[in-house]
Amino acid sequence: MAVPLLEVDDLTVRFRTDAGWMTAVDRVSLAVGEGEALGIVGESGSGKSVTALSILRLHAAATTRMPTGKIHYGGKDLLTLPTREMRQIRGGEIAMIFQDPMSSLNPVLTIADQIGESLRLHQGVDQATARKRAIELLDLVRIPDAARRVDEYPHRLSGGMRQRVMIAIAIACRPKLLIADEPTTALDVTIQAQILDLLRDLQRELGMSVILITHDMGVIAEFARRVMVMYAGRVVETAPVGQMFRRPVHPYTEGLLTAIPKLDVDVRRLPTIAGSIPDPTAVIPGCRYSPRCPQVQESCRRDSPALLPAGPEREARCPPRVAAMAKETVA
Amino acid sequence: MSAALKTDTADAPIIQVRDLVKEFNVTRGRGGPPAILRAVNHISFDIRSGTTLGLVGESGSGKSTTGRLLVGLIPATSGEISLFGETITGADGEAALAKVRSKLQFVFQDPHGSLNPRMRVGDCIAEPIDIAGGWSRKDRADRVSELLETVGLPRAVAERFPHEFSGGQRQRIGIARALALRPDFVVCDEPVSALDVSMQAQIINLLLDLQERLGLSYLFIAHDLAVVRSIATDVAVMYAGALVEQAPKTVLYSAPKHPYTQALLDAVPRPDPDRVRSAALGGEVPSILNPLPGCAFAARCPHVMAVCRQDRPAPRPTGEGHVVACHLY
Ligand SMILES: Nc1ncnc2c1ncn2[C@@H]1O[C@H](COP(=O)(O)OP(=O)(O)OP(=O)(O)O)[C@@H](O)[C@H]1O
Ligand SMILES: Nc1ncnc2c1ncn2[C@@H]1O[C@H](COP(=O)(O)OP(=O)(O)O)[C@@H](O)[C@H]1O
Ligand code: SF4
Ligand code: SF4
Numbered sequence: 182m183a184v185p186l187l188e189v190d191d192l193t194v195r196f197r198t199d200a201g202w203m204t205a206v207d208r209v210s211l212a213v214g215e216g217e218a219l220g221i222v223g224e225s226g227s228g229k230s231v232t233a234l235s236i237l238r239l240h241a242a243a244t245t246r247m248p249t250g251k252i253h254y255g256g257k258d259l260l261t262l263p264t265r266e267m268r269q270i271r272g273g274e275i276a277m278i279f280q281d282p283m284s285s286l287n288p289v290l291t292i293a294d295q296i297g298e299s300l301r302l303h304q305g306v307d308q309a310t311a312r313k314r315a316i317e318l319l320d321l322v323r324i325p326d327a328a329r330r331v332d333e334y335p336h337r338l339s340g341g342m343r344q345r346v347m348i349a350i351a352i353a354c355r356p357k358l359l360i361a362d363e364p365t366t367a368l369d370v371t372i373q374a375q376i377l378d379l380l381r382d383l384q385r386e387l388g389m390s391v392i393l394i395t396h397d398m399g400v401i402a403e404f405a406r407r408v409m410v411m412y413a414g415r416v417v418e419t420a421p422v423g424q425m426f427r428r429p430v431h432p433y434t435e436g437l438l439t440a441i442p443k444l445d446v447d448v449r450r451l452p453t454i455a456g457s458i459p460d461p462t463a464v465i466p467g468c469r470y471s472p473r474c475p476q477v478q479e480s481c482r483r484d485s486p487a488l489l490p491a492g493p494e495r496e497a498r499c500p501p502r503v504a505a506m507a508k509e510t511v512a
Numbered sequence: 513m514s515a516a517l518k519t520d521t522a523d524a525p526i527i528q529v530r531d532l533v534k535e536f537n538v539t540r541g542r543g544g545p546p547a548i549l550r551a552v553n554h555i556s557f558d559i560r561s562g563t564t565l566g567l568v569g570e571s572g573s574g575k576s577t578t579g580r581l582l583v584g585l586i587p588a589t590s591g592e593i594s595l596f597g598e599t600i601t602g603a604d605g606e607a608a609l610a611k612v613r614s615k616l617q618f619v620f621q622d623p624h625g626s627l628n629p630r631m632r633v634g635d636c637i638a639e640p641i642d643i644a645g646g647w648s649r650k651d652r653a654d655r656v657s658e659l660l661e662t663v664g665l666p667r668a669v670a671e672r673f674p675h676e677f678s679g680g681q682r683q684r685i686g687i688a689r690a691l692a693l694r695p696d697f698v699v700c701d702e703p704v705s706a707l708d709v710s711m712q713a714q715i716i717n718l719l720l721d722l723q724e725r726l727g728l729s730y731l732f733i734a735h736d737l738a739v740v741r742s743i744a745t746d747v748a749v750m751y752a753g754a755l756v757e758q759a760p761k762t763v764l765y766s767a768p769k770h771p772y773t774q775a776l777l778d779a780v781p782r783p784d785p786d787r788v789r790s791a792a793l794g795g796e797v798p799s800i801l802n803p804l805p806g807c808a809f810a811a812r813c814p815h816v817m818a819v820c821r822q823d824r825p826a827p828r829p830t831g832e833g834h835v836v837a838c839h840l841y
């Protein structure tokens with residue numbers, strides 16, 4: 182990657198809860214290149230959404246302690262950017278779509294109004310132009326009969342169509358980066374395939390970078406070029422997609438890949454990962470995966486492991502495995 | 513029809529469903545005219561003792577409605593359901609259902625919503641026992657401990673409250689409750705859909721172990737085809753209220769016949785970066801409120817023929833326990 186479009190550096194986000202402060206995202210760093218598709222995968226509560234929302238500063242300030250770290254974008258730090266400038270970037274150069282399109286669509290505005298709002302805010306176009314552009318955008322996201330649909334309200338649309346509308350709004354201002362947080366999780370599998378096809382085509386046509394967040398390894402394999410695996414608020418592994426699937430380094434990635442139910446073969450008993458995802462407020466010394474890790478060593482419970490280089494373009498937060506791999510390569 | 517599934521006569525089915533229909537009265541829009549929505553449209557299948565029928569299909573295809581019909585939670589509009597030789601549909605259905613009710617249980621998708629947050633876990637699990645009545649305090653307490661052990665939870669859990677547990681643990685509690693009265697047949701409606709991958713495998717394996725140990729039969733409902741493959745013996749695919757295909761698991765996944773099943777299997781993203789999926793199937797699931805005549809899949813089917821738009825394809829056996837409802841066969 183020459184110069185990344187967006188670079189997140191040591192992002193930490195804490196929340197105040199009844200049980201005290203909890204760290205939702207712990208020193209997360211990532212980079213997205215121009216036109217690149219980065220996947221973020223992890224189970225619920227691993228910090229995927231908090232990472233994404235922090236990039237756009239979409240957290241209610243009252244509940245969050247100001248996140249620490251840096252988010253470099255276009256020579257600026259998004260974490261300290263004045264609110265006015267941030268508003269221009271949000272929905273303009275960086276856009277986001279969510280799992281549940283209904284919660285981000287306004288039920289009392291027509292689709293034309295909602296797409297138009299974004300165009301008027303960011304590009305200052307007049308109403309007639311906005312409407313014309315809205316129809317073009319609905320066409321672009323392959324909504325049939327766009328000229329009629331543009332005057333409908335969101336509740337009249339199916340889940341798949343609503344997600345298309347969300348995508349139309351997101352790409353209205355030709356963003357450089359689209360952050361898609363579980364965009365297909367609520368959809369049926371044949372509709373998910375349509376939306377993934379659409380996102381991939383748009384990414385190519387518009388030359389956008391995409392950060393795709395999902396808990397589904399299948400979606401990652403299909404869509405992303407590079408992947409980042411999160412566990413309990415930390416990045417545990419980053420790798421080019423092919424390499425991660427062929428040879429996971431971190432024991433959690435490995436466990437997750439073997440525990441996925443298989444579609445193409447009969448398996449008598451699925452391998453499992455012992456225990457469960459840790460309580461977010463729990464203090465786990467050393468490696469946060471150590472209570473569940475089949476390869477745990479004495480040192481793992483003592484020292485907090487660093488994210489270590491594990492080959493070209495690869496990193497893993499597991500010193501024992503990284504050391505073992507280094508030995509294998511030498512031998 | 514499902515006669516094709518009865519290849520082994522020694523293994524007579526404990527559940528037989530014939531031409532089952534369920535209609536709901538709904539209104540179109542707010543204060544609109546009344547309409548009839550056929551959520552389950554003439555379906556037939558069998559479940560043999562100790563086996564699992566996996567029921568897959570997309571949202572609104574009628575899976576949960578089928579499950580609720582099967583354990584008598586809602587009455588059928590027409591058709592027949594026999595459970596353990598008792599016909600629970602028709603004139604004497606109520607009495608027949610009363611005879612077999614204790615053999616039937618239900619496990620829900622949402623481990624949060626299905627447990628009363630104000631009840632201790634032990635009382636949640638004992639709820640069916642308390643409703644049935646006639647248990648001594650000691651027997652009840654012993655049964656709760658036994659159930660917790662069965663689902664792999666420590667006994668002390670009985671004194672705590674559901675919110676103190678993770679989704680996977682809550683699902684174990686839900687399963688323990690379902691097993692309280694030693695049912696023979698359990699409808700599991702999306703029991704792992706709300707769980708993370710690392711929890712899913714644990715619960716699937718638990719259900720498999722329980723089946724082996726207790727000889728349970730399941731109707732296992734899920735929209736995730738891979739999850740169904742990991743647990744089912746036979747699989748039935750629903751589309752817009754109809755059963756379009758059923759077959760023994762391995763046959764269905766390795767040689768699907770119905771164009772919808774083929775499209776569905778093809779659309780699932782695999783954790784394999786080298787796989788190239790074919791372009792997605794277009795269109796959307798049709799409204800079951802205004803069904804067109806003919807095959808419900810006709811509008812999206814790549815093999816559609818003139819006959820498909822006129823006649824509804826009947827389910828036909830094609831050998832190997834395979835039943836397909838499609839004019840191609
Ligand atoms: N009590 C009811 N009154 C009216 N309509 C109903 C009722 N219960 C279900 N339906 C309708 O019947 C159809 C089938 O619903 P069902 O819940 O069986 O689908 P499903 O396959 O379980 O879907 P999902 O995957 O979303 O759980 C849907 O259109 C649903 O809206
Ligand atoms: N506004 C908030 N207030 C308090 N805790 C939060 C808030 N948003 C998220 N969290 C917590 O932060 C952790 C990470 O959440 P999230 O990023 O949403 O996970 P996911 O990986 O499932 O998207 C979770 O434990 C979650 O409960
Ligand atoms: S650091 Fe130790 S406990 Fe953590 S994943 Fe690696 S081997 Fe397992
Ligand atoms: S009956 Fe016709 S339309 Fe329906 S699935 Fe078969 S070929 Fe396709």
Ligand SMILES: [Mg+2]
Pocket residue numbers: 229230231362363
């Ligand atoms: Mg999330």
Ligand SMILES: [Mg+2]
Pocket residue numbers: 575576577701
């Ligand atoms: Mg359902």
